[in-house]
Amino acid sequence: METIGIIGGGIAGLSTALALRSQNIPSVIYEASTAKERFAGGIMLSPNSLHILDQLDIYSRIRAKGWSFQTVEFTEPDGQSVDKQYLGSKEVFGYDALRIYRNTLLQSLKSACAERNIPIQYSKKFTSIVSETSSAVTIGFVDGTQATHALIVAADGIHSKVRTAVIPNSDPVYTGILVVAGAVPLSALANPKNMSLTQPLAEAGTHSQPAFIMAPQNPDATDFLAGTQRRHPEEDREGWARIAADRKFHREFLLEGLEHRSELMQSAAKGITDESIYTWPFYISPKLERWHSEKGRVVIIGDGAHSLSPVMGQGANQAMEDAWSLGLLLGKIGSERDGENWLTYLDKWEAVRKETIGKLLALTAKMNNARAPLEVREKLSKDEVWTGEGGAEAMRWLFVPQIEEWVGQIVEGASK
Numbered sequence: 001m002e003t004i005g006i007i008g009g010g011i012a013g014l015s016t017a018l019a020l021r022s023q024n025i026p027s028v029i030y031e032a033s034t035a036k037e038r039f040a041g042g043i044m045l046s047p048n049s050l051h052i053l054d055q056l057d058i059y060s061r062i063r064a065k066g067w068s069f070q071t072v073e074f075t076e077p078d079g080q081s082v083d084k085q086y087l088g089s090k091e092v093f094g095y096d097a098l099r100i101y102r103n104t105l106l107q108s109l110k111s112a113c114a115e116r117n118i119p120i121q122y123s124k125k126f127t128s129i130v131s132e133t134s135s136a137v138t139i140g141f142v143d144g145t146q147a148t149h150a151l152i153v154a155a156d157g158i159h160s161k162v163r164t165a166v167i168p169n170s171d172p173v174y175t176g177i178l179v180v181a182g183a184v185p186l187s188a189l190a191n192p193k194n195m196s197l198t199q200p201l202a203e204a205g206t207h208s209q210p211a212f213i214m215a216p217q218n219p220d221a222t223d224f225l226a227g228t229q230r231r232h233p234e235e236d237r238e239g240w241a242r243i244a245a246d247r248k249f250h251r252e253f254l255l256e257g258l259e260h261r262s263e264l265m266q267s268a269a270k271g272i273t274d275e276s277i278y279t280w281p282f283y284i285s286p287k288l289e290r291w292h293s294e295k296g297r298v299v300i301i302g303d304g305a306h307s308l309s310p311v312m313g314q315g316a317n318q319a320m321e322d323a324w325s326l327g328l329l330l331g332k333i334g335s336e337r338d339g340e341n342w343l344t345y346l347d348k349w350e351a352v353r354k355e356t357i358g359k360l361l362a363l364t365a366k367m368n369n370a371r372a373p374l375e376v377r378e379k380l381s382k383d384e385v386w387t388g389e390g391g392a393e394a395m396r397w398l399f400v401p402q403i404e405e406w407v408g409q410i411v412e413g414a415s416k
Helices: 011-022 047-055 059-065 102-115 161-166 237-245 247-255 263-271 315-338 342-370 391-399 403-414
Strands: 004-007 027-030 042-045 067-069 071-075 081-086 097-101 126-132 137-141 146-149 152-154 173-185 201-203 212-216 223-231 278-284 298-300
Touching (some): 047 097, 047 391, 081 391, 126 161, 152 161, 161 298, 201 263, 223 247, 223 263, 342 391
Parallel strands (some): 004 027
Antiparallel strands (some): 067 097, 071 081, 137 146, 201 212
């Protein structure tokens, strides 16, 4: 059986390899960086991805290493709770949401790959698609080597080199939003109103200030994510690197308008440790007509195909949906993935995934408006701002996507 090549050894790439292995399909991962681990902040895993991790025998390994919760609470600076959003519910979706450090998840995924004999080749930086036929594709690397596979899955992120090789003029677009966040210990927080700290809190912005976010991210809730986002002009690569290292800039960014925030959020902003601070200039991939090369031997997944705003925390979760659904599809169609019907299957897979992403983008726009400064929210119609109407059931479409069912329908429908 032909080995599938995967470009990128992050969450999307590792999940793809494990999904393929679950279908007895061999793969190899090409990762541009070295094996050395770098600091990465926390992420939120919602029921849609936790179901996938459960199928891959990963969920049981990480569940006790993060903080499980159901809702994010929206508050005003006076401490008043105004709304809540369900991000998980074991009763409704099968799983509570889990906030965990990204590196903890990556370590578990890499360990599973090692156990299942999935090779990861480091310092393999993709440079070009050398050639592509209807049955195979050859790619080149910076070190001068080449590799040929029946299929390449590009999981190399928002700044995907594979995407720009497959689809010219598809560079990511800066949204004008910069996030600055980090970790704050529980001991540094002032909580005079005795607010519950067992779920994420999103404090609304006033006086032209954006929302400020807090969330537990370790098993005993003694460590919290804290941060905010603001408009910021685009920088070049050197400029972003300079900002990432500028501690004075970070502090000014976090402390701006601090007097208009609650005492809890003030203490969070002040208590973020220097070594944990990170910046995230938010780019999005352009809307792509297709997520694959013309002959279908290169498929783009994750942020490279459909980057999402961090406001919903769905970036990694949707990348895992791509990985799992694509792996199931390839497993179910067997040898047909090398035949003339492959493009038909691929187009149908893309159509379902694009529909989900479209609905998620619409929801994200409303969520972004809900976190905007009060002066902005007051100018918007009710339909433009997210509310918690419908409770947990309103989120079922997102958190219980029935991937196994719709992939089966694609295969059954195409075979008729």
